[in-house]
Amino acid sequence: MIQFQDIYLSFNGKTLFNGLSLSINEKNRIGLVGNNGTGKTTLFHIILGKITPDRGLVEVPKNKTIGYLPQDLVELEPINIIDFLKNVTGLKTVEATLKSCEHKMALTDPQSDQYQNLLKKYEEASHLFSVLDGYSFEAKSKKILHGLGFEEKDYDKLCTEFSGGWKMKILLASILLSNPDIMLLDEPTNHLDTENMEWLEKYLEDYPGTLVTISHDRRFLDKITQLTFEIFNGKLNFYHGNYSFYLKEKDQKRLLIEKEIETQRKKIEKTEAFIERFRYKATKATQVQSRIKMLERLDLVEMEKEAKPVSIHFPSGERSGLEVLKVEHLSKQYDGRFIFENINFSLYRGEKVALAGVNGAGKSTLTRIISGHEAPTSGQVIRGDKVKIAFFSQESAQNLNYAHTIWEEVNSIRTKMLDIEKRNLLGAFLFSGDDIYKPIPVLSGGEKARLTLVKILMNETNFLILDEPTNHLDMSTNELFQRALMEYKGTIFIVSHDRYFLDNIVERVIEIRDGKIYEYPGNYSYYNEKREQRQALFSGDSDQSEKEKTTQSKKREIRRIEAEARNFLSRKKREIQNRLLPIEDAISKLEKKKSENESLLCDPSILTDSDQVQTLMKELKETNEKITILMQKWETIAEEIDQLNTKEE
Ligand SMILES: Nc1ncnc2c1ncn2[C@@H]1O[C@H](COP(=O)(O)OP(=O)(O)OP(=O)(O)O)[C@@H](O)[C@H]1O
Numbered sequence: 001m002i003q004f005q006d007i008y009l010s011f012n013g014k015t016l017f018n019g020l021s022l023s024i025n026e027k028n029r030i031g032l033v034g035n036n037g038t039g040k041t042t043l044f045h046i047i048l049g050k051i052t053p054d055r056g057l058v059e060v061p062k063n064k065t066i067g068y069l070p071q072d073l074v075e076l077e078p079i080n081i082i083d084f085l086k087n088v089t090g091l092k093t094v095e096a097t098l099k100s101c102e103h104k105m106a107l108t109d110p111q112s113d114q115y116q117n118l119l120k121k122y123e124e125a126s127h128l129f130s131v132l133d134g135y136s137f138e139a140k141s142k143k144i145l146h147g148l149g150f151e152e153k154d155y156d157k158l159c160t161e162f163s164g165g166w167k168m169k170i171l172l173a174s175i176l177l178s179n180p181d182i183m184l185l186d187e188p189t190n191h192l193d194t195e196n197m198e199w200l201e202k203y204l205e206d207y208p209g210t211l212v213t214i215s216h217d218r219r220f221l222d223k224i225t226q227l228t229f230e231i232f233n234g235k236l237n238f239y240h241g242n243y244s245f246y247l248k249e250k251d252q253k254r255l256l257i258e259k260e261i262e263t264q265r266k267k268i269e270k271t272e273a274f275i276e277r278f279r280y281k282a283t284k285a286t287q288v289q290s291r292i293k294m295l296e297r298l299d300l301v302e303m304e305k306e307a308k309p310v311s312i313h314f315p316s317g318e319r320s321g322l323e324v325l326k327v328e329h330l331s332k333q334y335d336g337r338f339i340f341e342n343i344n345f346s347l348y349r350g351e352k353v354a355l356a357g358v359n360g361a362g363k364s365t366l367t368r369i370i371s372g373h374e375a376p377t378s379g380q381v382i383r384g385d386k387v388k389i390a391f392f393s394q395e396s397a398q399n400l401n402y403a404h405t406i407w408e409e410v411n412s413i414r415t416k417m418l419d420i421e422k423r424n425l426l427g428a429f430l431f432s433g434d435d436i437y438k439p440i441p442v443l444s445g446g447e448k449a450r451l452t453l454v455k456i457l458m459n460e461t462n463f464l465i466l467d468e469p470t471n472h473l474d475m476s477t478n479e480l481f482q483r484a485l486m487e488y489k490g491t492i493f494i495v496s497h498d499r500y501f502l503d504n505i506v507e508r509v510i511e512i513r514d515g516k517i518y519e520y521p522g523n524y525s526y527y528n529e530k531r532e533q534r535q536a537l538f539s540g541d542s543d544q545s546e547k548e549k550t551t552q553s554k555k556r557e558i559r560r561i562e563a564e565a566r567n568f569l570s571r572k573k574r575e576i577q578n579r580l581l582p583i584e585d586a587i588s589k590l591e592k593k594k595s596e597n598e599s600l601l602c603d604p605s606i607l608t609d610s611d612q613v614q615t616l617m618k619e620l621k622e623t624n625e626k627i628t629i630l631m632q633k634w635e636t637i638a639e640e641i642d643q644l645n646t647k648e649e
């Protein structure tokens with residue numbers, strides 16, 4: 001159905017496609033994979049006719065409808081969701097035609113030709129109306145919207161009032177509703193939580209058309225695809241199976257090539273030995289000659305080059321105070337409805353905490369409030385001493401200046417970093433050589449996400465607030481990023497739907513549920529386990545009154561466990577903090593004294609008085625010694641906190 005033959009495409013002298021061919025047949029369900037920047041989105045753009053390759057043949061059927069979900073955030077019109085869906089699917093026009101025909105027919109003589117024409121038009125529109133399921137359209141739309149996480153109250157809002165991720169979901173709903181012949185989805189799972197994703201997987205199971213989806217999510221790909229196309233070194237590799245199959249095959253292929261390389265190496269060695277041995281023997285001259293020729297003609301088996309591995313290091317800035325953040329009686333209301341109410345918690349230096357909760361629970365809102373990007377309705381967020389925040393969200397990834405090149409964007413940040421350091425950092429994020437002069441609008445999704453992370457890193461912060469930071473990142477970058485976060489010395493507060501990613505990083509989970517906060521002093525698996533236990537406590541099928549009784553006591557038990565967990569961390573931390581505070585106090589007093597002494601020692605009037613200089617010098621020495629002792633004490637206690645964190649794991 002769709003054919004590419006020997007496609008070549010370069011951007012500014014850099015080859016992206018180097019003889020790429022593919023063929024997509026009807027009802028194929030394809031996962032399109034490849035590292036960031038290998039050209040997945042570009043391939044979609046070629047199918048859609050937005051980009052024409054430099055060379056090669058592209059065949060796309062004209063009579064098929066295509067539904068395309070872009071990777072980048074989109075702008076929608078200021079109308080409500082159902083109207084938007086009616087517009088996109090064409091139902092709005094059909095409804096308008098029906099209405100206008102009805103109106104005109106009422107005013108026209110039924111015997112006239114004009115009336116007959118109107119009737120014909122009316123019948124055509126009625127037919128289209130039933131094809132589009134006009135009568136059940138709203139119910140059908142709401143079913144899809146509900147599956148993607150929308151609630152009844154959302155239907156009156158304008159599309160423009162939704163955040164970027166939700167706008168993508170509206171667009172996705174419109175594609176599902178229009179049921180096109182071909183669906184091209186560019187990373188549809190980026191904006192979905194686990195529940196939505198599972199719903200989408202089920203929905204797509206019944207989709208009868210051709211589906212090509214780009215994704216970095218293994219589980220999603222495994223569920224919905226049967227073929228895998230991999231873009232690698234400018235070409236397309238075809239795998240007859242889902243993503244797991246592809247990984248396995250790729251591994252086997254690698255092993256096979258390794259074996260071939262080894263066999264070839266041995267053969268070359270043997271031949272060279274033969275040549276060496278009989279080089280001067282006249283009787284063997286022809287054999288030696290033919291072997292030399294053979295070596296010259298030999299095609300060396302080579303492993304396809306993978307992108308060079310890099311490592312990312314997050315420079316943590318100055319050490320912050322012990323209590324990094326204190327959230328007090330915080331509430332947030334939208335349109336008179338509480339997202340959360342009277343929540344309280346603290347974060348301490350070096351803690352790595354996940355914020356969990358279902359879609360719409362208010363996770364993003366809370367991160368925006370904590371990072372100072374949005375005001376709460378009431379309550380306050382108190383930041384600790386010397387806390388320097390970096391905030392990453394899907395929207396901030398879009399907040400790049402589209403008039404800039406990468407290099408200009410990086411230089412728009414005030415930093416003490418030298419140019420060479422900036423270039424090294426960009427290099428670590430795979431922007432090397434001339435890449436840094438690329439204009440931002442042409443960057444791929446992963447490249448934009450990487451650039452945003454680079455900008456965050458340049459700020460030398462000590463508190464990272466990250467809202468879904470791994471969307472768009474390919475698997476290898478995802479792993480690098482994970483490792484960098486594990487080594488990060490500062491504090492982390494992170495929202496992510498990637499359980500595996502979180503489990504390796506966090507040691508404490510805060511859940512928002514029904515507008516309240518619940519503490520889990522453990523990693524993400526611990527949180528999941530406890531949550532499941534909680535749910536299990538609620539299930540059971542004894543008789544009704546008995547059930548109510550046990551439910552009551554179970555509820556009490558749950559409340560007790562939760563309260564215990566909630567108090568656990570803050571109690572321990574408070575104890576240690578109480579020991580730290582007086583030391584910190586004493587150190588700052590001594591430091592003040594030290595600097596006073598030092599400035600006195602620079603005073604010319606005192607410098608002439610040798611007795612006073614002696615006394616000041618002695619005092620300065622003693623102060624320094626005291627500071628050293630207190631610092632050691634401080635370090636020991638700080639270590640205790642680190643150990644406490646490890647124990648809690
Ligand atoms: N008009 C353009 N001019 C210059 N370079 C471009 C242009 N369009 C795309 N590129 C570059 O081509 C490469 C492929 O981009 P594309 O968006 O197709 O990648 P992708 O495979 O979708 O990556 P990701 O997984 O990050 O979304 C990127 O390096 C991008 O910067």
Ligand SMILES: [Mg+2]
Nearest residue numbers: 041071444445
């Ligand atoms: Mg892309």
